[in-house]
Amino acid sequence: MAHSTFAINPRWPGGIVAGLVLALTLGTLCAVAIRAEFQTGFGAADWAAVRFTVSQAFVSALFSCLLAIPVARALARRQFRGRSALITLLGAPFLLPVIVAVLGLVMVFGRNGLLNDAFGLVGLPEISIYGFHGVVLAHVFFNMPLVTRLVLQGWLSVPSERFRLAASLNAPVGRLIEWPMLRTVLPSAFLVVFLICLTSFAVALTLGGGPKATTVELAIYQSLRFDFDLGRAALLALVQFVICASAAIVAWKVTSPDGSGAGLDRAVQRWDGGAKRDVLVIFLAATFLALPLGMIILRGATEVLSLPTDIWKAALRSAIVAVFSSALSTVMALALALRAGRLAAVSGGLPLAASSLVIGTGLFLLVYPFVNPAKLALPITMLVNAVLALPFVLRAMAPAVAKIETDFGRLAISLGMSQQTWIWGVVLPRLKGPIGFGAGLAAALSMGDLGVIALFAGDGQETLPLAMYRLMGAYKMDAAAGAALLLLTISLGVFWVCDRGGRTVADF
Amino acid sequence: MQKPLILTAAAAFTLATPAIAETPVLTVLTYDSFTSEWGPGPAVEAAFEETCGCDLQFVGAGDGAALLARLQLEGPSTEADIVLGLDTNLTAAARETGLFAPHGVSADLTLPIAWEDDEFMPFDWGYFAFVANKGAKAPNSLRALADSDTKIVIQDPRSSTPGLGLLMWVQAAYGNDAGALWADLADNILTVTPGWTEAYGLFLEGEADAVLSYTTSPAYHLIAEEDDSKVAWPFDEGHYMQVEVAGKVAGTDQPDLANAFMAFITSEAFQSIIPTTNWMYPAVTPADGLPAGFETLITPAKALLLSPEDALASRPAALDAWRTALSQ
Incomplete structure (x- = not known):
């Protein structure tokens, strides 16, 4: 990404954002480390946790990407009724609170789930979701749709002139157009999924079947909550950063910049075949996503209207936090995308490597001497959610910004265009799609995130996910299922509104 | 607000x-x-x-x-x-x-x-207990549970207080033989969850035959939901408190x-x-x-409880035994 350094993009806003991200990730880690008394070293169990963490994240990311390619390709090539709805639905698994998604998966793939019921009918042996493969299955369910969206963006950003040319020359589309496009999009998508899976611990533990499935993040959780061993937590968080950094370096090395020239900004038309296979792929992917979601909807449908008023208040509170953190995240991502370069790339990836528990604890230590943290619960949640969503929003925006710069930057400079005209007249209109997608993602992520609020919230500040957990904690699983459906509906709603707003131009 | x-x-x-x-x-x-x-x-x-x-x-x-x-x-x-x-x-x-x-x-x-x-x-x-559906084959001790093919969901003692309670239960009941019990229990454990919520949720979805919870859990279902289908299993070794x-x-x-x-x-x-x-x-x-x-709840014949000091002191070794037995 270091190739783009046109003077026309403003660089200082990106610098400010990078500083903020560094403060929230590494700064909070330092705050924890400073308070710590270092006593415990790194034991054999910790190395086992590191090995498991890395291997499950690698396999999960690999499968998410491999499976996403045919789905994105099929979606890029076919127009059909419900395509738009399906693309919106691709956002859904990613936005669900972990426990809801896990229960949804279990209702389909579990011992008592649909699949085993069907297997039982035709006399096949029972399959178990618990184990390494279960962890990978859940991570693919969460992340394959995200990769599909990212790769789909890549496919749709290929100028249609190239496909015309390829068609008229009867040239191999795959090798000449699609493979180079994938080389620019896939490494960063792989990295994102790898990092998400690296820091997820509830999925790994719940479906992993036992302490073999211990991740570094669980060890951090244990150190902070049970042992109050801040030094160990800081050390483990550092290990997590190192793993993430190594992965990021590898991803950059294999990324190749897109340099095949601009088109006329027209929508893609394709002449190559494969209709039957595309239909099958889309059907399979849609089923894989829709079944667990459908179970969640069925489970909550009867409860959602009889939810207590406090849940609706929590929903409104969550929605307000989501709107603000989405706006903040979008602006920050734009600033970083315009700055480009190494600093932007690092700060756009750091939040993924951070443990939200360490961020929360660090912030708590920083804030506590000055003000009661409960008073700042919602603003802090807004800020942290915005920063945590930043990598995704940036991922959606950065390739498009870089491309606009390569395609039109020289022209703009030769015309003596002002920075203002460049941003408002050239960049933003072309960014509508990615901005809509990114803002929707950020808003929905914020809606579903339990995050730091659990550490800070006092009376009357609970967000919807927290309220849902509290319902479950009070045995009220049915009401919680209703709250989960409400959460899913609102998350998808905000995602759809933003995404739709952007897509009207970018993708008809 | x-x-x-x-x-x-x-x-x-x-x-x-x-x-x-x-x-x-x-x-x-x-x-x-x-x-x-x-x-x-x-x-x-x-x-x-x-x-x-x-x-x-x-x-x-x-x-x-x-x-x-x-x-x-x-x-x-x-x-x-x-x-x-x-x-x-x-x-x-x-x-x-x-x-x-x-x-x-x-x-x-x-x-x-x-x-x-x-x-x-x-x-x-309260007493920790395994909660199951009425009518399921009920083991009458931790040992019998370990020897059965009953599937249970438990919580991770590194992230959950009930999980830690079970660790101490086995420790209090079996002492130096705790590791052996865990080894036999390993194939009964469907999965280990980070907290009570996930475990109880999985149980209610029908994933497991029983879940580690409290002897008082069936009271919730009975009183708040008028559902008498949940029972806690009484165990001979006594129940940890x-x-x-x-x-x-x-x-x-x-x-x-x-x-x-x-x-x-x-x-x-x-x-x-x-x-x-x-x-x-x-x-x-x-x-x-x-x-x-x-009054419908079970009353364990024996209450087990380690002193706070013993509980703290025995935790690291008990955790190691647990992790080793379950990681096989």
Whole structure:
């Protein structure tokens, strides 16, 4: 990404954002480390946790990407009724609170789930979701749709002139157009999924079947909550950063910049075949996503209207936090995308490597001497959610910004265009799609995130996910299922509104 | 609350000082589910405020373990006057912080064990137990469970207080043979979840035959949902207890109110709220007895409980044995 350094993009806003991200990730880690008394070293169990963490994240990311390619390709090539709805639905698994998604998966793939019921009918042996493969299955369910969206963006950003040319020359589309496009999009998508899976611990533990499935993040959780061993937590968080950094370096090395020239900004038309296979792929992917979601909807449908008023208040509170953190995240991502370069790339990836528990604890230590943290619960949640969503929003925006710069930057400079005209007249209109997608993602992520609020919230500040957990904690699983459906509906709603707003131009 | 949210947020940024209140404020740090709308919190607050001439404020922080971590993060400058919701697996570590003062309360507790702790006062208690559907084949001991092909869901002792309770249960019942029991139990464990919520959710979805919870869990289903299909399995080795306690913070700026609250904890008004909101046994059985439905619960023949000091000291080795046995 270091190739783009046109003077026309403003660089200082990106610098400010990078500083903020560094403060929230590494700064909070330092705050924890400073308070710590270092006593415990790194034991054999910790190395086992590191090995498991890395291997499950690698396999999960690999499968998410491999499976996403045919789905994105099929979606890029076919127009059909419900395509738009399906693309919106691709956002859904990613936005669900972990426990809801896990229960949804279990209702389909579990011992008592649909699949085993069907297997039982035709006399096949029972399959178990618990184990390494279960962890990978859940991570693919969460992340394959995200990769599909990212790769789909890549496919749709290929100028249609190239496909015309390829068609008229009867040239191999795959090798000449699609493979180079994938080389620019896939490494960063792989990295994102790898990092998400690296820091997820509830999925790994719940479906992993036992302490073999211990991740570094669980060890951090244990150190902070049970042992109050801040030094160990800081050390483990550092290990997590190192793993993430190594992965990021590898991803950059294999990324190749897109340099095949601009088109006329027209929508893609394709002449190559494969209709039957595309239909099958889309059907399979849609089923894989829709079944667990459908179970969640069925489970909550009867409860959602009889939810207590406090849940609706929590929903409104969550929605307000989501709107603000989405706006903040979008602006920050734009600033970083315009700055480009190494600093932007690092700060756009750091939040993924951070443990939200360490961020929360660090912030708590920083804030506590000055003000009661409960008073700042919602603003802090807004800020942290915005920063945590930043990598995704940036991922959606950065390739498009870089491309606009390569395609039109020289022209703009030769015309003596002002920075203002460049941003408002050239960049933003072309960014509508990615901005809509990114803002929707950020808003929905914020809606579903339990995050730091659990550490800070006092009376009357609970967000919807927290309220849902509290319902479950009070045995009220049915009401919680209703709250989960409400959460899913609102998350998808905000995602759809933003995404739709952007897509009207970018993708008809 | 919801509409002026933005204003509140703005105010929070500018006004770092708490609102000046006429009435003194007593701050009680407790776990989330105690203070939630469905927990004992609201009723306890109303009952105490009737008599204290004060404003009782709950601050919720995760579960019992998170509560202690929160207190340690805040240190001596904590605003909390009372900490409510630690259990005996945590009190030794809590005592070591030196943040607690003697409670000075004497009460006729109805615990199945003698209670001698001058810093921590029990407010409720329960027995850990495996909860299952009525009619499922019920093992009558941990050993029988380990030898059966029953599938259970348990919680991770590194992230959950019930999970830690089971670890201590096996430790208290089997001592040096705990590792062997875990090894035999390994193939019964469908999965290990980070917290009680995930485990109980999986059980209710029909994933497992039984889940580690409390002997009082069936009371919730019976009383709140009129569903008598859940039972707790009585085990011959005895059942490990969870005793939930409260303590007075030594540096409290409201010593009189804090003392009044510590005394209030064992009063009829507080104790009668506990059974059907926290779904545990009250530390002092109310004069009218327990709510209808509690008489259907099993009463373990033997109560197991390690002293706080033993629980803390045996935890690392017990965790190692657990992890080794279950990682095979």
